[in-house]
Structures are given as structure tokens and as C-alpha cells.
Amino acid sequence: MTEQSAPYYVPRGGLPGQKELTTERAVFTEAYAVLPRRTMTDIVTSFLPFWEGMRMWIIARPLSGFAETFSQYIVEVSPGGGSDRPELDPDAEGVLFVTTGRLDLTIDDQQHTLEAGGYAYLPPGQRWTLRNTGDEVAGFHWVRKAYMRVEGVDVPEAFVTNEKDVEPIPMPDTDGAWVTTRFVDTADMRHDMHVNIVTFQPGGAIPFPETHVMEHGLYVLEGKAVYLLNSDWVEVQEGDFMWLRAFCPQACYAGGPGPFRYLLYKDVNRHAPLRGYLH
The missing domain is CATH 2.60.120.10 (Jelly Rolls)
Incomplete structure (x- = not known):
């Protein structure tokens, strides 16, 4: 490796x-x-419902004349922050990529610890939560897309890995x-x-x-x-x-x-x- x-x-x-x-x-x-x-900068940060101790920079969103297929956030989560209802769109799939700190990701009832380089794919309709249980601010990228279903093709399952692996x-x-x-x-x-x-x-x-x-x-x-x-x-x-x-x-x-x-x-x-x- x-x-x-x-x-x-x-x-x-x-x-x-x-x-x-x-x-x-x-x-x-x-x-x-x-x-x-x-x-x-600080003045262009955004926030989301059902999150605590977070802020984010929205760097892409579906918009006529701009991005059409995806949105992308740079998310900052303070110690103790996170969400038990992070994704509100049942058709949205997502990728999380951690750049700093440590985050605990729970998919269904299975917990994963994501550190720098950590990567998670989350299919549409997936139940998941995310928490910063560490002592420092954690940061990650969140890429979201409306999943395009195809009859006869299964929806992919969630998975977690790390770049180094x-x-x-x-x-x-x-x-x-x-x-x-x-x-x-x-x-x-x-x-x-x-x-x-x-x-x-x-x-x-x-x-x-x-x-x-x-x-x-x-x-x-x-x-x-x-x-x-x-x-x-x-x-x-x-x-x-x-x-x-x-x-x-x-x-x-x-x-x-x-x-x-x-x-x-x-x-x-x-x-x-x-x-x-x-x-």
C-alpha cells in the first residue's frame, strides 16, 4: 500500500x-x-436545521447557469456538535470526506469513527447521524446529489473507508x-x-x-x-x-x-x- x-x-x-x-x-x-x-469568510457561512455546533460554506448548489447536478458544503463541527437528522431529502445521496478532527458516524446502528482522510458514501433514504465527540473542531466536505434511479439497477449500499486504505x-x-x-x-x-x-x-x-x-x-x-x-x-x-x-x-x-x-x-x-x- x-x-x-x-x-x-x-x-x-x-x-x-x-x-x-x-x-x-x-x-x-x-x-x-x-x-x-x-x-x-465568517460572513458567508450558513447553518442547517437539526444541527448543533456547526457552520458551513456552501460552495456549489443547483442553480440555473451554475451547478446543475450537485451541491457541495464545507462543514465545520465544534466539539459536542452534530446532528441526529442530518439529511432531510429522502432522494439525496451523499459523500462525506473528513479533512480535520474526528467524527463519529452512525449508519443504522453501526458506529464508525472518521478521521482525516475518512470517506463515507450514504445512499438515498439511509438513516445516519454524525457527532463530534472529540476535543477539537472537525471539518468535512459533504457532496450531495439527487440519486437517479434506474429500474432493474439496485441502489448502492453505504460504505466507509479512508483514503490511506x-x-x-x-x-x-x-x-x-x-x-x-x-x-x-x-x-x-x-x-x-x-x-x-x-x-x-x-x-x-x-x-x-x-x-x-x-x-x-x-x-x-x-x-x-x-x-x-x-x-x-x-x-x-x-x-x-x-x-x-x-x-x-x-x-x-x-x-x-x-x-x-x-x-x-x-x-x-x-x-x-x-x-x-x-x-
């Missing part, structure tokens, strides 16, 4: 000082958006400079979304403009790179979030000095809806 380092970037909020420049790297276009880490898969002919940590078998038709971790070593690159039907959400966990978004080359760093519309051309160069890593969402394995995702 390849040992992974796991210094995941975690936003801490705060507010820029009155003497700081307003100029930032934030971009919102018809094809893509970039939310730099400095935009995740999943062997990264090298992309062909890259000599390990570009690898993907896949938490779900790509041939498993029960799953209609993948949430993976992509890692580039310094000098690694996507050497062509990927242009495809999958919508993307990319949260940079570590490092920096130059990313092609549509026709623009944009510098991104750990803590930044990128949304890419379907068919938005994309590529990247990882310049170092360390690895460039991001949490990647994409919708997969279903017919293209002819009536749209938004109703």
Missing part, C-alpha cells in the same frame, strides 16, 4: 482587514467559476505523475456519481483539453497549479474551489514544489436527462 500524506487544507473563516486590497482571483462565468479560499491508480503513460484515488468501481452501474481524489506530482499535467459531458466540482486539498478553464489559464492553490460546466475544456500543469491534489465530483453512468435537472 502506498502511504499517502494528507495535509488537507481547511478554511478557518475570519474576515479580511479594512486595509487589505479588494482585488481577488474570484471568477464566475457561464462555463466555470473559481471561489478562492479567501472568499470563505485505497490504492491510487496511475493514469496510463504518466509514470505515476498523475494518479486517481477511486472509492467506487467505475463499472458499478449502481453509482451515478463519483467523488475521487486526483493527485499530480510536480511536473504532472493533463496534456490535452478534456471536454466531456460530466459536470465537475474540484476542491484543492493541497498544493498549487495552473488550470485551464474554458479558454483561460488560472492559478489555483489549496483551499480554492472550481466548478466546471459540462463540456468546459480543462487541463492543468502542476508546478510544485509539492503534490497538487483535489477532491473531484462528477456525474456518471446515466442517460443524459432530456428534461433537465432543474424542475
Whole structure:
């Protein structure tokens, strides 16, 4: 097993000082958006019903002209905080990815302890609870999607793992400079979304403009790179979030000095809806 380092970037909020420049790297276009880490301040946090001791940054949500298939939250949970009713939508599936601290996840009546790198898939209708029983603030990403049921295809079951227990898969002919940590078998038709971790070593690159039907959400966990978004080359760093519309051309160069890593969402394995995702 390849040992992974796991210094995941975690936003801490705060507010820029009155003497700081307003100029930032934030971009919102018809094809893509970039939310730099400095935009995740105290004044843009949100809260949810039936949660205690939590706040979150909503970095993607279904919206005309923006994300269509998913929502993504960066959630911060104080010691003693959590929820016994975290998900209120019976059609929503979810992925939790822990970046700091420790969380106790109960699925049905089975308890799991999630620490940094912890990953959980939660199918629609799943009964689960989440609590921070530790002494420090815990942080995690929560990716949600309306599950697209298919007659004759079972709904996937819940599972829990950790990044360090999943062997990264090298992309062909890259000599390990570009690898993907896949938490779900790509041939498993029960799953209609993948949430993976992509890692580039310094000098690694996507050497062509990927242009495809999958919508993307990319949260940079570590490092920096130059990313092609549509026709623009944009510098991104750990803590930044990128949304890419379907068919938005994309590529990247990882310049170092360390690895460039991001949490990647994409919708997969279903017919293209002819009536749209938004109703």
C-alpha cells in the first residue's frame, strides 16, 4: 500500500482587514467559476436545521447557469456538535470526506469513527447521524446529489473507508505523475456519481483539453497549479474551489514544489436527462 500524506487544507473563516486590497482571483462565468479560499469568510457561512455546533460554506448548489447536478458544503463541527437528522431529502445521496478532527458516524446502528482522510458514501433514504465527540473542531466536505434511479439497477449500499486504505491508480503513460484515488468501481452501474481524489506530482499535467459531458466540482486539498478553464489559464492553490460546466475544456500543469491534489465530483453512468435537472 502506498502511504499517502494528507495535509488537507481547511478554511478557518475570519474576515479580511479594512486595509487589505479588494482585488481577488474570484471568477464566475457561464462555463466555470473559481471561489478562492479567501472568499470563505465568517460572513458567508450558513447553518442547517437539526444541527448543533456547526457552520458551513456552501460552495456549489443547483442553480440555473451554475451547478446543475450537485451541491457541495464545507462543514465545520465544534466539539459536542452534530446532528441526529442530518439529511432531510429522502432522494439525496451523499459523500462525506473528513479533512480535520474526528467524527463519529452512525449508519443504522453501526458506529464508525472518521478521521482525516475518512470517506463515507450514504445512499438515498439511509438513516445516519454524525457527532463530534472529540476535543477539537472537525471539518468535512459533504457532496450531495439527487440519486437517479434506474429500474432493474439496485441502489448502492453505504460504505466507509479512508483514503490511506485505497490504492491510487496511475493514469496510463504518466509514470505515476498523475494518479486517481477511486472509492467506487467505475463499472458499478449502481453509482451515478463519483467523488475521487486526483493527485499530480510536480511536473504532472493533463496534456490535452478534456471536454466531456460530466459536470465537475474540484476542491484543492493541497498544493498549487495552473488550470485551464474554458479558454483561460488560472492559478489555483489549496483551499480554492472550481466548478466546471459540462463540456468546459480543462487541463492543468502542476508546478510544485509539492503534490497538487483535489477532491473531484462528477456525474456518471446515466442517460443524459432530456428534461433537465432543474424542475
